[in-house]
Amino acid sequence: MGSELKYLAVLAITVAAFLHSTAAQETHIVGDEFGWIVPPGGHYAYELWASGHKFSVGDILEFKFTTGEQDVAKVTKEAFDSCNSTSPIELKTTGPANFSLNTIGEYYFIGTMDKRCELGQKLAINVTANSGGPSASPAPAPTARGPVTYIVGEQLGWFVPGQYAYSAWANGKTFIVGDTLVFNFINETQDVAVVTKAAFDNCTTNSTIAVYTDSPVYIVLNTTGEHYFTSTYDRHCELGQKLAINVIAKSTKTATSPSSPTTPSSQAPSAHSPAASAPLNSAAPSTIIGRGYFFTFLLVGMAFFH
Structure with missing residues (x-):
């Protein structure tokens, strides 16, 4: 027994x-x-x-x-x-x-x-060896390196479709105050709009912080915080032409507190001169995007514009 x-x-x-x-x-x-x-x-x-x-x-x-x-x-x-x-x-x-x-x-x-x-x-x-769901990577530690110029999307440039490609492009990069974003596109087919988080999430582009229409667009990141970019062209945002980044540190030891969002000047800044985007007081943009439909949106975007 x-x-x-x-x-x-x-x-x-x-x-x-x-x-x-x-x-x-x-x-x-x-x-x-x-x-x-x-x-x-x-x-x-x-x-x-x-x-x-x-x-x-x-x-x-x-x-x-x-x-x-x-x-x-x-x-x-x-x-x-x-x-x-x-x-x-x-x-x-x-x-x-x-x-x-x-x-x-x-x-x-x-x-x-x-x-x-x-x-x-x-x-x-x-x-x-460990099983389980995906986990977000820890935020990079502040760095004392000098300014870096990032070509948004690198060889892809700034176009439709973009959401998933640009999220992957931004993932793992450390953005600090003094860095520059460069947006390359064909004039009169795209633009770059600096927007709030709410406008970014909802793709509402009738109220923007700034709009740049001449390529290449240089945007200097002058403040810590979250920065959101999209396009004002019809349905471009909905089809994924949008980028969210988080500027986490200053490049010098004399860091100051992030400033409040600013109102853009009534005169549009030159796209060929560095221009600052305003920081936004909101949660950090997510680097993990819902994965179930990313190819669907990529191909829908390609089909729509071809």
């Missing part, structure tokens, strides 16, 4: 452990609804998708694509960086393709067809 009880106890513990392991396992659909494609926003799109997920040992990556139109290769970091698909670790050509995340560390995936990797069909993730 005693041995049977011990056997049952061991069996119960084993089953409980198995159920816990099974419950903790998560299948991540790469790109969510839109799957594995060449993203309109370039490699930023999958960077953002990955930033909204927590990958743990035992999880599964599922790449959804149409067989014959896409493929997915697991590669080394060197092959990922150079888009070299000649000797992949593993290549799958039938969709959907699943990869088990069996070890801690970094994983790299690319599309090997044509120049799809160079066009942004690439994904890098980091797998940890």
Whole structure:
């Protein structure tokens, strides 16, 4: 009788452990609804998708694509960086393709067809031992470095679609007083509007702090606080042309308290001269965006303007 009880106890513990392991396992659909494609926003799109997920040992990556139109290769970091698909670790050509995340560390995936990797069909993730949902990264510590000039969106420039690409672009960057944002766009197709958080959230652009219409636009970050940018062109904000950043520190040791929001001058500042955007007293902008529809909005934006 005693041995049977011990056997049952061991069996119960084993089953409980198995159920816990099974419950903790998560299948991540790469790109969510839109799957594995060449993203309109370039490699930023999958960077953002990955930033909204927590990958743990035992999880599964599922790449959804149409067989014959896409493929997915697991590669080394060197092959990922150079888009070299000649000797992949593993290549799958039938969709959907699943990869088990069996070890801690970094994983790299690319599309090997044509120049799809160079066009942004690439994904890098980091797998940890702990399971659980995504967590926001801690805010960077104040720095005493000199001013930095940031090209918003880098090679993407300032255009539609933009929300997810620009969130990924801003994620991980430290903005301090004295830094400069540069917005590059084609004149008479875009503009840059400095707005309040409420206007940013609701895409109401009939009351702006400042509007800049001539590219390139230089905006010097003269105060700590949250700064919000969008476009006044019809539906551009709704389709994602918006950027939120948080200026966390001054570049000198003689920091002062953030000033209150200011009213822009009635005379529009020159787009070719540095201009300050007003700080806003509100919660810091989130760096993690709801991930379920990011490809949908990217492609809707592209379709709308083409």
